Every structure is written in C-alpha cells, then in structure tokens.
C-alpha cells in the first residue's frame with residue numbers, strides 16, 4: 411500500500427524500492443516546526459491487525475490523529491477502508507482521520523476522483539505518491555495539524 415514508503419518520503423525525503431513488510435508497530439520520533447512529533451507506522455496485513463491500533467488504554471500514549479492509506483491501483487485495499495476506520499473508531503472515537511490514495515502517479519486520472527468512502531465519512535482525501543513525492547508533505551502536515559488541534563481539545567477537556 412505504501413505506508414512505510416510514505417513515512418520514509420516524509421521524514422527522509424527519499425524513496426528506496428527495497429521491499430520489507432512491516433510486522434510490528436514502528437514508531438518514528440522527529441521534530442517539525444519546532445514541535446516533537448511521533449509517527450506510528452503500522453503493519454497492514456490483516457493477520458497482524460490486532461497489532462495495528464493500540465488499545466486505547468494507555469492514556470498519554472494515545473494517538474492524536476490518523477491517516478488511512480490505500481493503493482489507488484488496487485481496489486481490494488480501498489474496500490478494506492471501512493474495516494480499518496471501524497478499528498480506529500473502536501479505540502479512538504474522537505481522533506481526526508484523513509484518507510490518502512497512494513501510487514497516484516500510476517493512474518493520474520484518479521487525482522480528480524472523489525472516492526465515495528471519503529465523502530460518505532466526511533474525511534479529507536489526499537491523492538499522493540511516495541515514489542514521486544506528490545502531496546506527501548501536505549498529507550502529513552494536515553495530519554499533524556489535526557493532531558495538534560485534537561490534543562488541545564483533549565487538554566481543555568481535562
């Protein structure tokens with residue numbers, strides 16, 4: 411799908427074709443705009459899905475924002491989006507979610523497609539490419555901005 415490749419593109423401004431499937435939740439710490447951020451790269455295989463989303467019991471360690479990624483050239487990955495959204499909402503009903511259609515350079519006509527899943531769930535949609543670096547910064551910047559706003563809301567409510 412390109413979750414790991416998108417994270418690498420965003421954090422290191424690079425794309426390497428080496429293929430290695432993620433088998434456990436991997437956390438990347440960095441800094442953006444003077445702010446500490448942590449990106450969680452999850453395994454995408456269904457068999458590992460119990461490992462993908464932390465259980466919502468850990469308090470301060472909770473995620474503040476999520477990106478759902480699918481492969482714009484593989485319909486099956488699009489069809490799984492409701493399942494992944496449900497999984498996120500099950501643990502974190504309130505966090506902002508955005509959707510990314512990856513590998514868009516392979517099918518540029520899809521840049522203008524309004525995918526029904528995004529519209530129906532009122533989620534912002536980003537056509538992206540880890541290979542070409544298309545809209546990757548915009549995607550992560552929006553997700554980080556969403557996280558900042560969500561976190562502020564949570565802290566106000568404490």
Ligand SMILES: Nc1nc2c(ncn2[C@@H]2O[C@H](COP(=O)(O)OP(=O)(O)OP(=O)(O)O)[C@@H](O)[C@H]2O)c(=O)[nH]1
Nearest residue numbers: 411412413414415429431432453454513539540541
């Ligand atoms: N054409 C194209 N291929 C991509 C792009 N991003 C990723 N890929 C391909 O997709 C493969 C899988 O990418 P990963 O980033 O490992 O996918 P993942 O979602 O992390 O997969 P898991 O860790 O198994 O869940 C890569 O080896 C690339 O060949 C992209 O933007 N365009």
Ligand SMILES: [Mg+2]
Nearest residue numbers: 413414431432
């Ligand atoms: Mg991966």
